[in-house]
Amino acid sequence: MEVLLVKDIDYIVTGNSIKLINEFTGRIAEKRRWPDSMQSALESKEGLPVKREGQTLGSITLQHLMCLFKKVSGMTGTAVLAAQEFDQLYQLKACVIPPRKSCIRIDKSDRVFSTKSEKNIAHGQRVxxxxxxxxxxxxxxxxxxxxxxxxxxxxxxxxxxxxxxxxxxxx
Structure with a gap:
């Protein structure tokens, strides 16, 4: 049986509601719902009361939102790569702040597997x-x-x- 969403992996049922699980962090994503009646269908499948869909009252581009703030700052490891875009869109400058300590990470060569099964076995053996x-x-x-x-x-x-x-x- 092919399923799109798996209980206790993509979502959990608590009380009378469905809570989504963030696929990248594994944490519960509070106040988040799936769009296009998918949430309602899942609530019905789980035997829960179906809640009304939300309504979008307006939208704004990220560029326009950023321009509404008097001061904008941030930190990322990839800002210098997009420095030209930051300057053109937001009139923001990007700069490099050197690290206080040298990198101690040991970079090993890449390992390539022909199938996902081989990759999973290798990960398990490594652990x-x-x-x-x-x-x-x-x-x-x-x-x-x-x-x-x-x-x-x-x-x-x-x-x-x-x-x-x-x-x-x-x-």
Whole structure:
């Protein structure tokens, strides 16, 4: 069965409402709803009272919004790459502030896999073998973990049926 949204991965049900889960952080996205009646359809599917759709009263471009502020500032690692755009659109200058300490990161060569399955196995082995023996934490992107979890769920739904307590291959 192919599904667009998976309960407890894309959303959770709490009380009489559906809470969306941010795919990048894994945290609950408060006060956020899906557009185009998707939220209403999901509320109906979960047996919850269907809430009214919101109404857009107006819209504004990001460029115009930025121009409404007297002072604008920010910090990013990529501003210098877009310096010309910042100058043309917002009349803002971008500058580089050098780091206080030198970089201690060790860049390793890229690893390329022919399938997602091979990639997932390699990630699992890396964690199990303790590749980071110097006790540094490994950084994994949450959306990758969610995708792996979805694959496992779909695999279980498609391949395994419980019948009289015995696992059998789906036909």
């Amino acid at each position: 199990l073998e303790g590749e980071n023996l110097d006790r540094r934490k490994a950084l994994y992107k949450y959306s990758d973990l969610v995708e792996q979890q979805r694959q496992v769920i779909h695999q279980l739904r498609d391949d395994i049926l419980l019948s009289d307590g015995v696992h059998q291959k789906a036909k």
